[in-house]
Amino acid sequence: MQLLERIWEAGIVGAGGAGFPAHKKLVQNAELLLINAAECEPLLSSDRFAMRHFSHEIVAALCQIRQELAIKRVVIGTKAKYVEEIRALKQSIDQQGADIEIHGSGSYYPAGDEQILIYEVTGQTVPPGGIPLELGIVVSNVMTILHIHDALEGKPVTDKYITVTGAVEHPVIVRVPVGTPVADCIAAAGGASVPDYMVIMGGPMMGRQYSSAQLEDLHITKSDGGVVVLEKGHYLNVFSNIPVEHIINQAKSVCIQCSYCTELCPRYLIGHNMRPHRVMRSIATGTHAEFLEDALLCCECGICELYACPMHLSPRRINIYVKNLLRRGGAKVRDKAVHPHHSYMREGRQIEQGRLIQRLDLLPYPRQVLEETQCRPAAVCVALRHGIGKEAVPVVAVGDVVKKGQCIATVDFSDLGSKLHAPVDGKVTGVDGRIQIQADWGNGQ
Ligand code: SF4
Ligand code: SF4
Structure with missing residues (x-):
């Protein structure tokens, strides 16, 4: 092969x-x-x-x-x-x-x-x-x-190494079967160290946020690498919950057009015409519709909103909002020119990791996790799609007994998608938009 x-x-x-x-x-x-x-x-x-x-x-x-x-x-x-x-x-x-x-x-x-x-x-x-x-x-x-x-070596993707950190008792790198409940990952780290918490899947800058109530339906996918637990009401939590309508009103009333968001934007600094302050101006004034196209170049890194803006505005959220509108209308990037004149400023404008951690109010948590453990969930729930592309088609049915590594859903080689394999030995208990397997840990898998 x-x-x-x-x-x-x-x-x-x-x-x-x-x-x-x-x-x-x-x-x-x-x-x-x-x-x-x-x-x-x-x-x-x-x-x-x-x-x-x-x-x-x-x-x-x-x-x-x-x-x-x-x-x-x-x-x-x-x-x-x-x-x-x-x-x-x-x-x-x-x-x-x-x-x-x-x-x-x-x-x-x-x-x-x-x-x-x-x-x-x-x-x-x-x-x-x-x-x-x-x-x-x-x-x-x-x-x-x-x-x-x-x-x-003939081994499919069945397990992931996940950093579980933040407000947990023992931050840890945990090896888990794909489809493990995120709640089990947190339990493997000793549980949350605060009574009320939220969870970021991925990193604090670009990860997706979930409330603890949503945990029940949250499972590890093949593209996950981190679970960050933070106290509910943490700065990052409050910031991400501001409705986009409110952010637009803020842009209208508070944006001082200082352009710090642009000056620190990493994509701008490698020569893309990504100028978030212009997007903010266009949104605020309803003029210069052509400025909105800059939003198509945003990689959503979050520097503009979580680090650069002195007024605590959210150019990233505005960019995402504008980008979605433009894409629905079929817009494509038109200015494909590279502007190398920005690059001489780049080195002095890089955001040092330690300063970022301080700014994000993450100083209480370890910068690196060294301890390792494993997690053996009672059951796994495997999504049919793990990232970009089409869903895999199940090849198992409820009641089937599966072995770890056995194909449970498939895509063609020509498809943009990925095959799925049983992450554990066990019995299929559900095939309904995802595949649920009751794990059998009794045979030393
Ligand atoms: S940094 Fe903030 S205040 Fe300054 S232009 Fe950008 S959005 Fe406006
Ligand atoms: S989120 Fe977008 S606009 Fe903001 S700094 Fe990152 S790339 Fe630039």
Whole structure:
């Protein structure tokens, strides 16, 4: 079986973002395979865990990917301050005689944004509205590469390493079956340390927020990497709950057009014409409709609203609102020019991770989680879609007994989607928009 078929067979999706199916992302003859190992969301450390503990597997998989897909250059893009992780990777590279470079960037947010990482490593800007492949570059998360290693050994994606941190008793990296209830992950970290809490799936900057009441229906997917528990009423919680109508009124009455949001916008600083202050002006005044198109270039990193704006406004939320409206109308990015004149300011305007953590009121929580544990849920609930693409079609029925790793839902190789495999031994108890399995831990799986 060819490499891409094995990846499809294993049901691998991008582990670090939107969950793009990996067999559709990797291509033959790319100039550069850039491994995203910068893990820049505050408090998360699953990728660092993988680099320390599975460097041999990551390097071995990269060698095989490079050879089979005839990729010219492979670079692992991480942060220079991840000294232990770099040491482990270098050791594995030396032991295997691999032709793999390591690039260590500064400790800033968002060093792990795909396009920022490309700029950091190559000095090139992906054209606005474009994709890395236009520059001959494929970007893949380091955890995805670990899944590819397992796929090459015939093991599909059944488990995830999740950082569970924030207001929990014992922040921990927990290995869990896909489909594990998020409540079980929190319990594996000793439970919440505050009575009233909310949960962020992903990192504090870009993750999705849920109330504790929503936990009952929340399960780990293949693209998850972090669960951050915060006290209900935390600054981030309050901020994200402001209705968009209120934000628009704020833009009308309070935006002072200082343009700090633009000056610190990472996409603006690599040469995209992403100018959130212009979007705010257009929304506030109802003029310059052409300014609204900038919103299409927003990567939703959150710097403008959680760090830059002195008036505590939310250009990001406005951008998301405008972007959705424009996309519904079929709008596309028209200005594909790159404006390199911004780049000379970039270094001085990077948001240092420590300052960001302070600004987000996350200082009470550990910046890195080292302890590891496992979680054995009584039941798992596996969504039929794990990121971008179409739902998988179930191939099991209620009452079926399944073995860990057995295919339970499928997509065609040509589909944008991922196959699903039983994350545990057990019995199928539901097939209704998702697959529920009662786990059987009795046989030492
Ligand atoms: S930083 Fe805030 S106040 Fe300044 S232009 Fe942007 S949205 Fe307006
Ligand atoms: S969220 Fe704000 S800072 Fe980030 S890309 Fe969008 S406009 Fe720029």
